[in-house]
Amino acid sequence: MSPASRTVPGGRAAARIAQWAMVGAVVVIGVLFPQVYGQDFYAVTIATECIVYALITISLNLLVGYGGQISLGQAGLVAIGGYAGAYILEKVPSLPFPVELAFAAVLTTIAGLILGLPTGRLRGHYLAVVTLGLGVAIPQIALNLTSITNGRTGLIVNPASIGSLALASPVAIYYMCFVVTCLSVIAIHSLLKTRTGRAFMAVRDSEQAAAAMGINVQRTKITLFAVSAFFAGIGGDLFGHLQNLVAPGAFPFSLSLFFLAAVIVGGSASLPGSVIGAILLVLADTQTTSLPGFEPVVVGGVVVLVLLIIPGGLAAVPATLMRLRSRQGRRRARTGSLASGAGD
Amino acid sequence: MLEVRGLKLAFGGVQAIDGLDFTVPDGTVTALIGANGAGKTSVLNVLSRFYQPQAGTVVYNGTDLLRLRAHKLVHAGVGRSFQNVALFQELPVLDNLLVGADHLGRTGLLRNTLRTPGARRHERRARERAERVMEFLEITDLRHRRAGDLSFGDRKLVDMGRALTSGPSLLLLDEPASGMAESQRDWLGQVIRRIPDEFGASVLLIDHDMGLVLGVSASVVVMDFGRKIAEGDPDAVRRDERVIAAYLGED
Numbered sequence: 308m309s310p311a312s313r314t315v316p317g318g319r320a321a322a323r324i325a326q327w328a329m330v331g332a333v334v335v336i337g338v339l340f341p342q343v344y345g346q347d348f349y350a351v352t353i354a355t356e357c358i359v360y361a362l363i364t365i366s367l368n369l370l371v372g373y374g375g376q377i378s379l380g381q382a383g384l385v386a387i388g389g390y391a392g393a394y395i396l397e398k399v400p401s402l403p404f405p406v407e408l409a410f411a412a413v414l415t416t417i418a419g420l421i422l423g424l425p426t427g428r429l430r431g432h433y434l435a436v437v438t439l440g441l442g443v444a445i446p447q448i449a450l451n452l453t454s455i456t457n458g459r460t461g462l463i464v465n466p467a468s469i470g471s472l473a474l475a476s477p478v479a480i481y482y483m484c485f486v487v488t489c490l491s492v493i494a495i496h497s498l499l500k501t502r503t504g505r506a507f508m509a510v511r512d513s514e515q516a517a518a519a520m521g522i523n524v525q526r527t528k529i530t531l532f533a534v535s536a537f538f539a540g541i542g543g544d545l546f547g548h549l550q551n552l553v554a555p556g557a558f559p560f561s562l563s564l565f566f567l568a569a570v571i572v573g574g575s576a577s578l579p580g581s582v583i584g585a586i587l588l589v590l591a592d593t594q595t596t597s598l599p600g601f602e603p604v605v606v607g608g609v610v611v612l613v614l615l616i617i618p619g620g621l622a623a624v625p626a627t628l629m630r631l632r633s634r635q636g637r638r639r640a641r642t643g644s645l646a647s648g649a650g651d
Numbered sequence: 652m653l654e655v656r657g658l659k660l661a662f663g664g665v666q667a668i669d670g671l672d673f674t675v676p677d678g679t680v681t682a683l684i685g686a687n688g689a690g691k692t693s694v695l696n697v698l699s700r701f702y703q704p705q706a707g708t709v710v711y712n713g714t715d716l717l718r719l720r721a722h723k724l725v726h727a728g729v730g731r732s733f734q735n736v737a738l739f740q741e742l743p744v745l746d747n748l749l750v751g752a753d754h755l756g757r758t759g760l761l762r763n764t765l766r767t768p769g770a771r772r773h774e775r776r777a778r779e780r781a782e783r784v785m786e787f788l789e790i791t792d793l794r795h796r797r798a799g800d801l802s803f804g805d806r807k808l809v810d811m812g813r814a815l816t817s818g819p820s821l822l823l824l825d826e827p828a829s830g831m832a833e834s835q836r837d838w839l840g841q842v843i844r845r846i847p848d849e850f851g852a853s854v855l856l857i858d859h860d861m862g863l864v865l866g867v868s869a870s871v872v873v874m875d876f877g878r879k880i881a882e883g884d885p886d887a888v889r890r891d892e893r894v895i896a897a898y899l900g901e902d
Contacts, residue, residue, distance in 0.1 A: 319795060494764050501763035501770055502753035502777075509739045509750045516737035519699055520817055521725035521754030530760060576741065 329579065337485050341478045351477045352549070353593055355484050359545045361585040362488040364569040365495060365578060366538035371567070372575030373499065374531040375511030376426065377435045380442025382562035384422075384536050387445060388415040388543020389553040393462040394455060404467040404474065408487065411544035412537050419536020423529035442563045446555040461554025464547040474548075484545045491538055496578060498534070507531050508576075561603065565592075568606060572613045574622025583621045587613075652676050653698075653821055653855070658707030660693055660877075667693040668704065669877035675821065678847045680854040682864040685874035686897070691857045692734055694874075695825050698855075699731045700724055711821060725754050730819030730852075734826045736810045740799030744790065744809050745781055747798050751816030752777035777816075784815045787849060788842065803830040815850060822852045828863050836860065840867045865889060873897075 337358075344350040367381045392411040396402060422441055426434050449456040456462065466475035467483060474483045498504050506527045509517040514524050547553045565588060573584025591609045595602045617623050653675040660668040667690045675681040685691050696702045698709060700721040709716040714727050730751070739747050756773035763770045785791040788808050793801065798809055811827050827843065828836045840863045846854050858864050864871060865885040873881040873894050881891040888894055 497766055498760070498764045501766070502749075502756045502758070502773065503760055503763045505742070505746055505750050505753060508742055508746075512739035512741055513737040515701065516733060516739065516813075517750070518721040519725065519731050519733075519737075520750050520813065521722050522750070523722045534760070 333582070334489070337489075341481050345478050348477045351481050353589065355477070355481045355549050357586045357589045358481070358484045358488050359542055359549050360566070360569065360589050361582040362484075362491055362545065363539055363542035364566050364573065364581040364585040365492065366535050366542055367566045368570045368573070368575060368577070368581045369495065369507070369538070370531060370535040371570050372577065372581075373504070373511065374507045374528070374535075376528065376531065377431070378438040378535075379435050379560075379563050379567065380422075380438035380440070380445075381535075381539055381566045382558045382560070383438075383442040383445035384415050384418060384539035385543035385546055385562070386449060386553070386555075386558035387418050388412065388540030389464075389547035389550075389557070390449060390456055390462065390543075391415065391540070392544035393464045393547050393553045396465040396467070397462060400465050401468060404469050404483070407467060408541060408544050412540040415540025415543060416533050416537040419533045419539070420529060422536070423532030426528060426532060428525070439560070439563075442558075442560055446558045449558075450555040456553075456555075459555060461552050461557070464551050464553060467548055480548055484549065487541060487545060491541055492578060495538065503530070565606065568610045572610055572620055574620025577620070577622030580620055580622025587621070653709070653711045653853070655694075655698075656708045656710075658694070658697065658704055658709070660690075660697055660702055660704045666877050668697070668707075671707070671874070671877070671879055673872045673879060673882060675853055675855050676869075677820075677853050678851075679869040680843060680847065680856055680867050682856045682858065682868035682871045683874060684857070684859060684861070684864050684871060686859065689874040690877040691859075691874060692825055693877075695731065695823050695855075695857055698823060699729065725817050725819070728818075728820035729823065730814040730817040730821070731823035732807075732810045732814045732825055732827060734829070734857075736803070736806045738798040738806055738809055738813070740797070742798055743795050744785070744798055744801070744812075745778075745794045747809055747813050748781035748784060748816040749777045751813040752780045752818070754817065780816050780818065781812075784812045787815070787845075788812050804832065804835060807831065815846070815852075818850075819852050822846060822850075822854045824854060824856050824858075826858050827856070828858055828860050836863055839863070843867050 340354055341351055344354070363381065363385055367378060370376050370378050388411040391414040392407050395407055395410050422438070426437060429437060450458060466473045468474060474480055506517070506522045509520065509522055510524050510527050517527070518524055550557060569584040569588045570581060572587060573580030573582070588606055588609060591605050592602055595605045613621060617627055619627070655671060655673050658668050658671040659666070671694065673683070683691050683694060693702060697704050698716065700716070700719060704717070711727060711729060716724065716727065716729065719727060739750060756777070758767065758770040758773055782791070785794060788811065790805065790808050790812060793805060793809070798806065801809065807827055807830060811824060814822055824843070828839050831839060843854060843856060844867045846852055856864060856868060865888070868885060870883060871885055871888040872879055873888060873891070875897040880897055881888050881894045883891070
């Protein structure tokens, strides 16, 4: 055993402080944003969109990044959440928001469970096709299930309410989405640090070793799909409130790809990465509204650009910088010692 | 005690294991040796339920292991390491070991998300186990390193550590010394010999490094072409003519 060959890279405490500082900054900016831009409804709506998309991207990252499964149909789950929330609000307009949210989440979780059952045995391309099928089928079902979904026109989403407080203004919707997303991220972060989260990642890295350590691989995958769907459902409900409307056209296949792109651009298996990836792509997307038809080109361009420069996604930027700096430091040390050697 | 009787395993026309009998008594290190292709790892993969044998029985302390699914073995007290190390390579070393201890936890999704006292208690206990194993294997300083970044020798130690953290009463080690430097092998031999006393586990050691095996094991089973050709204490095996002919080379 030579301890010298396995020195631990230092600065873990510093990295942790930096992490907390970053989280603090994000929360402060999130809380203060409407205070500064509250009059600019467009800005607030875009910011809300960033928040909702970030949550949905995280729900997909659970599946793709942490669980090693592929999904091309996350928009389908988002649609289920959106329709569930809109439908229950239509029936019971005074329903408290948390109940409405729970209803949407539970219904989407059931859909995720059903999706997870066969996918416990499927992987790779096969899984991609099955999830793609789900993503394409859900809007079609919504289109034809007119008694519940009102067909092509869709459902108007009534404002959420808590007691007598109606969350109807853009700023109210913003805060509603912000709080729900923050709580969801805390829950996910917490879950990932426990044996359930470790089981997700263990199955991702080696199914055989995971089984040898007592992990029921198939059940773990189904759980993963259910958890991902739960948060996609929450995101879907918020998505409905953000749009004021859920209709089949709001959940195209390209939306699923958008979330997948956000996961990859942000960096797989990184919660901050998903937040940054979602924000970046939403902002890129809003810049293209003057160029109708070019949205996918711009979003695709951003994806390619980021991956060319940082293959690990934006979450890998600090590590990449650190590696560059240490390499530079080493080079400097080497040239320094050479110089002093020459001086002798 | 692990009792293997009449074990047969064939892949197509190739008889990988051909009527193998052996036992691993409690509290000892037993070695299973043989040249490459003798069928050692196949035996281990049968014992850990990755392969289904065509015939034979595998009974551990009264439990018929062949009736269990792979992920239930660890609950029966059987832990294993992998010849080609199958670590959770994106996870830090500590988390690799924690996964080993995770089957001891009883908290589910909800309690874990809410971090109830039960969930936290499991985390604490798992950490204590992992710390003890890391200290035993002298890998404590690797704790925060990503497992995939380690040298092959260190990865083998983490693999073994993960199996040890699962708290087995029978530990199956698949070529733990391969990829290690000579000096490290001697150290590892001593470590393996201490496992029964330190962790209360018997060990089935598979290796082709004779020096390691003969120095560590109380008894040795020698395989050749899927059959057992010798069994006994290291000295007897060393002198066995068939073993010399088949495996040690005639010199």
